Amino acid sequence: AQTVTQSQPEMSVQEAETVTLSCTYDTSESDYYLFWYKQPPSRQMILVIRQEAYKQQNATENRFSVNFQKAAKSFSLKISDSQLGDAAMYFCAYTQGGSEKLVFGKGTKLTVNP
Amino acid sequence: DSGVTQTPKHLITATGQRVTLRCSPRSGDLSVYWYQQSLDQGLQFLIQYYNGEERAKGNILERFSAQQFPDLHSELNLSSLELGDSALYFCASSPEGLAGETQYFGPGTRLLVL
Numbered sequence: 001a002q003t004v005t006q007s008q009p010e011m012s013v014q015e016a017e018t019v020t021l022s023c024t025y026d027t028s029e030s031d032y033y034l035f036w037y038k039q040p041p042s043r044q045m046i047l048v049i050r051q052e053a054y055k056q057q058n059a060t061e062n063r064f065s066v067n068f069q070k071a072a073k074s075f076s077l078k079i080s081d082s083q084l085g086d087a088a089m090y091f092c093a094y095t096q097g098g099s100e101k102l103v104f105g106k107g108t109k110l111t112v113n114p
Numbered sequence: 115d116s117g118v119t120q121t122p123k124h125l126i127t128a129t130g131q132r133v134t135l136r137c138s139p140r141s142g143d144l145s146v147y148w149y150q151q152s153l154d155q156g157l158q159f160l161i162q163y164y165n166g167e168e169r170a171k172g173n174i175l176e177r178f179s180a181q182q183f184p185d186l187h188s189e190l191n192l193s194s195l196e197l198g199d200s201a202l203y204f205c206a207s208s209p210e211g212l213a214g215e216t217q218y219f220g221p222g223t224r225l226l227v228l
Contacts, residue, residue, distance in 0.1 A: 031213075032213075032214075033213065033214035035216075037219075042221075043202060043221065043222055043224075044116070044219065044221050044222070045204060045206075045219035045222075046116075046219075047216055047217075047218070050216055052214065091157065093157075095213050095214055096213065098213060099170065099213060100145070100147070100162055100169070100170060100208075100211055100212065100213050100215070101147070101159035101162065101170055101172055102147075102149070102157075102159060102206075102217060103159070104156060104157040104158075105156075106156050107156070
């Protein structure tokens with residue numbers, strides 16, 4: 001079965017500090033894509049970052065970056081200079097070659113303390 | 115704003131009833147996906163359409179059905195509703211429905227079955 005595991009149900013960080021959210025996944029495919037989505041209290045699902053598994057370089061989007069460890073099947077999200085607006089649920093997800101469906105983890109609730 | 119619209123935003127109905135959720139994809143996107151987010155099951159893929167044709171099916175109950183119309187909007191029909199169908203239903207869209215494409219999510223329809 002395709003699975004995504006987010007081992008931290010909740011995390012907290014001080015404003016302006018850095019936090020890392022963990023994600024591991026299980027796939028036997030070599031062609032797949034990894035995503036982090038953010039769900040703020042408004043419930044809207046917002047793409048944070050996307051990584052292609054065949055690319056060794058870690059994706060970066062402004063204050064958001066990933067640490068992609070393909071052999072370990074790990075895909076963690078680092079948020080630098082945390083802001084109050086970063087408070088949300090964060091979901092790790094992937095799609096694998098031949099399938100367009102997103103498989104999601106259970107999510108990590110991030111609290112940002114002022 | 116992702117460009118994906120969903121109506122209605124909220125829906126309250128009774129067990130045994132039937133409801134229709136509507137989704138309009140981003141301009142130019144040919145593929146539409148439906149996901150269900152519930153407390154116990156998390157985010158689950160239901161079904162995908164591409165240019166009017168069903169492309170992939172996930173954990174969609176037989177009481178649920180969907181279609182995509184020539185103007186590319188999609189409808190998800192839920193019938194014989196049960197309490198457990200209460201959830202947030204998301205529609206997402208992508209340009210070609212290919213694996214790895216970013217899926218842009220609508221704001222969701224919150225369904226409450228009483």
